Each structure stands twice: as structure tokens, then as C-alpha cells.
Amino acid sequence: MATTQQLDRSPQTTPKNKPAGQFAPHAPIELDRLSHDYGTRLALDGLSFDVRPAEIFGLLGPNGSGKTTLFRILSTLMVPTGGHARLAGFDVAIEPNRVRLQTGIVFQATSLDVKLTVGENLMHQGHLYGLSGSHLKARSKEVLERVGLTDRKHDMVETLSGGQKRRVELAKGLIHSPSVLLLDEPTTGLDPGARIDLWNYLRILRDEQGVTVLVTTHLMEEAEHCDRLAILSAGKLVALGSPSELKSQIGGDIVQFETASADAATTLGARIADRFGVVPVVVDNAVRVEREQGHRFLTEVVEAFPGEIVSVSVSKPSLEDVFIQHTGHRFWLDQGEEKQ
């Protein structure tokens, strides 16, 4: 029955010349005013953006920003309460099985059966995706080679290290050759070496296989690895672009003045705004100003308000500055305050 479904697919997407198979000119992931509420709490608030083919796309946000909700929706484990999410042109709510065939998923929690061997886990996963026989064996060999675990094929999963388990998870997600790979906080619990390995695998997948990779993360340094990023806060999209684009939007340097207390910071912020005509952001007991030629500005401020400033710093904008710029508060304080 499913063979005909490709013909009468979503009318909103208007492919001109649809090639056979799944290489239709759809964005690998399209969100269209996607919303989700858990009864009283709005977890996703009208998200709309596209992920481009063969890019590593990061979903960056603090805990409670909605990225887990979005991940659940994209992995077809939950139906959104509003709007649409499409993977390879298929709506997650309407054709979950079509979506599932296109998507490889690496969950944050281990989804391996530790009482089975690496090979058995992969065979099992293949069976779930309708693979069998010699084709499955070949695929299993291929993905194991790709993650460099061929020699551990007959070992029980419980004997592997954390990094190796994550690689098996990755192999498991790739067994059915998905065009989109979703990873939820993939580097959690990995040592720095294993993190670097993982990012290298993802780049290889992107470059050699043309796989679109979506990664959720709450770590700024992880987000730097992505081609493009969506920054989420309280279920809303606050910024979208490549890490360097996002940082360059901030313009100059980030100058930060730390004061003795939050009250002092508020006062200082107001006075700086008055005197220099800038728009400072007060975060806790610090005043942050975005400014060209930060070092010069810094001296001016310190000279103008001696004794009120405890310490100062000038830095190039980081992704955290991007987040503060867009939301007016610190990344980590975001949790627990608003919709969460």
C-alpha cells in the first residue's frame, strides 16, 4: 500500500522534477510552525526552520529549552500538538513509518542490549528495519568498519567502554543507510578523545555519504562543530546561522564589568547607558556591553566610574554571548525560570 504514497504527498512542498527514490528536493528536515504543549506547559512555540542537505545541524539550548521535545517529535516517538515537522518530505505525524525508514536515531540513553554481542545488536536493529539475510550481514560489516569496531563484533556489549558503546549506537543508527541522522546529546559521558572521534565520524558521514546530521547539545563548545545552529530558548527559536555568522552579528568585542552586587550592576548599567549611549545587558552582578574597540571603551568606563568595578574583561564574542544577546540572560540560568 505504501508504494503509492509517494505520489500524493504533501501539497505544500512543490517539487518540480521529482527524482525516483528519496532524493526528492525536500529539505531533509522542515519545521513549519511546530508547537507542542504538555497540557499546561508550552514546550515548543511555533518553530519554523529548515535543515539543509548534508549539513551538520546543531540544536543548542539549555535544559528545558525544548530540544528534547523536538527530538522526540522528530524521532516519531511523540505527535506534536501543533504545526508540522517533515523529514525527507514526510510528515512525522502522518507517515511515521516513512520517516522512520529515512532516519537513523542515536538516543542519549544507551539503547543497546548489553546481554547481546555487538553483531547481534546490529542484526536485531537491521531486522527491525526490514533488512535480512546476506544484505544485512554486509551492512553490518560495513557500519562496523566505519566505526572501527570490526574486531569487537563477537564481544558482549557489556564489555565495551562508554565510547565504544556510543560507536555501536552510531553503527546501529546507520544500519539501514538513513539519509538523516538524529543524535541526542551524543557526546554525553564521553572522554575528550572519544568526543573528537565522534565528531570526525559525523563529518565523514556528511562528506562521504551525504548524510544530514542533526545534533542536540547544551554545550557551547560542541555547538562550535556544527555547520549551522538553531539556538532555542523556552521553546522559541532565538537565533539561526553558522557559529561564525552568529558571532559576527554581535559585531565588536564583549566588554564585561563585574561589580560587587547585582544592585550595583544595575546602577552601573544605567549610568554607562547614560554616559556612553550604549545598551548594556545586566547579568547577575556583571554589566556586559558589545562594542567595537573594546579595550578603549573599557579604559573610558573604568576612568569614568572608579571604585565601582571589581574586575573587567574584554573578549571576542562566544556562542554564549550570542545567547545572552538574544535572550538577555545567561545560558544556564535559563532553566527553571520560564516555561520549564
Added chain:
Amino acid sequence: MATATAPNPASIGLTRPKTSLSSSLWIPAYSLWRRELVRFYRQKARVVGVIASPLLFWLVLGSGFSKTFQSHGGASVASGATHYLSYFFPGAIIMIVLFTAIFSMMSLIQDRNEGFLLSVLASPVSRSAIVLGKVLGGATLAAIQGWVFLVFCPLAGVHTTPLGILYAMLAIALTSFSLTALGFVIAWPMDSTQAFHAIINLVLIPLWLGSGALFPVSGASGWLRFLMLLNPLTYGVDMLRNGLFPTELTTFSPEFNLMITALFCAVVFAGSWAVVQRRTNKPAA
């Protein structure tokens, strides 16, 4: 649905999504079923525990009760069986089946907590495959152990025919299936094994106690008798008794027992099928 159409490098080794029943139902169900068996024999303690504990139970409880019941006019209570050990034998088999069914469905909660179930739910398998694989896996384990326990038949003073043994095996298989499916329905919405333990004590153990495993329906009276007649497991135990003691008069006819037991299977299986079908706005796991 042709293979290897697009020359795009991403299509290398790409699998055509087959939409046949075999790829979405039978293969995944088989795979899940096999996993249950493999997991079981890799955990040796489970193998030992499940065989040894009912044997111990049967010998200790059976021997203890046989004295008590005999002094209170034994023969009538045991509906013809001279020894309580013989009477209790089918009950002990059903207990093995019940324990195994409980343990294997506890693994469902474990699967959920470990994330294994999540990856199954996010795969394109039909939901029926999950039920079928998991329930048949648990039922197979339960049935095999029930069958293995039949080797103690001579010790229990069972004198039956080959056909009787086959009938007993059928009774064990059907009961295994229904109890596992019942465990599935209970375990599916749960996320902690502690809560499952509470249900075991509250529902599953009483189900066994009031099934004619320990004392016959004819020996009970009033509300207890009524509850025992309502208990679907009563007919499974009685069916097993039909097979093992073909010459003796059981509480119900073999045909009636078979019918109710099969019906019970169908009902709980439908129930477990229904609980997994829901796809909601709530987190799946």
C-alpha cells in the same frame, strides 16, 4: 521501488524499504522473540532459579500439605488423587509458568528504562510485531520450563497416555501465552519494577492461589468459589489436570477448559495489542 536508481553516493548500500508483511511484522517479531531466548540462557541464574524454585516449592509445600489434608479427610479434598503431591503437581507447573511469565515481562520495564524499547518504538516495525515478539518470547520460555517440569511426572504418580501428555503440553503452552500477555498489559505502562512487584503480589499471585492449584474449586465455598469460577486461570489448571490425570473426574470438562483457556489467550493478547497501538502527544518512553 527499484534498487540502485539514484547515482548519489548516499545511496550506496541503501536499502529499499520493503513494505511486505514479512519485513514489518514477521522478521522483527522473530528477532524480538529470539532476543528473549538468548537473553534468558545467557543469564544462568535465571535458568537455575526458575527450575529449582518450583521443584523446591512443590516438594516442600506438597509434602507439608499432604499430611495436613490427609488428616482432614484427604481423598475427598484431592478429588480422588491419593496424594496431595499429585494434586499439587499441575499447580506447581502453572506456578513455574507464572513466575517465568512475570520475570520475562519485567524485562519489558527494564527495556523501557534502558532505552532499548525506545529504539524499537522509533523503528518502522508494526506495533503488532512488538507484542508478538515479546509475548511469544516470554511464553516460549514459560512453556519450555513447564514442559521440562513434566519429567517429574513419574515422581508425582502421574499415569497418563501420550495423548494426555500432549494435551497437558497444550494446556501449558496456552497458559504460558495468556499469562505472559497479561504481564505485558500490566508492564507496558509502567516505568518501575517496584510498581510491578506490587501488582504481582496484588493480582498475579492471588490469581494463582485461587486457580485450583492449591485446593480444588469443589473444596471452596461461597464468595471464594465464585471468585475461583471467575478466575480464568482456574480453567488452565483444570485443563492441565485433564491431561495429566485423564482417568479422573476434573471440575470441568476438558472441552470447556480448552475453550475458556483459549478465549482467555485471545482476550489478553488483544489487550496487549491495544495498549501498544496508542501513539500520543505524550512522551512514548
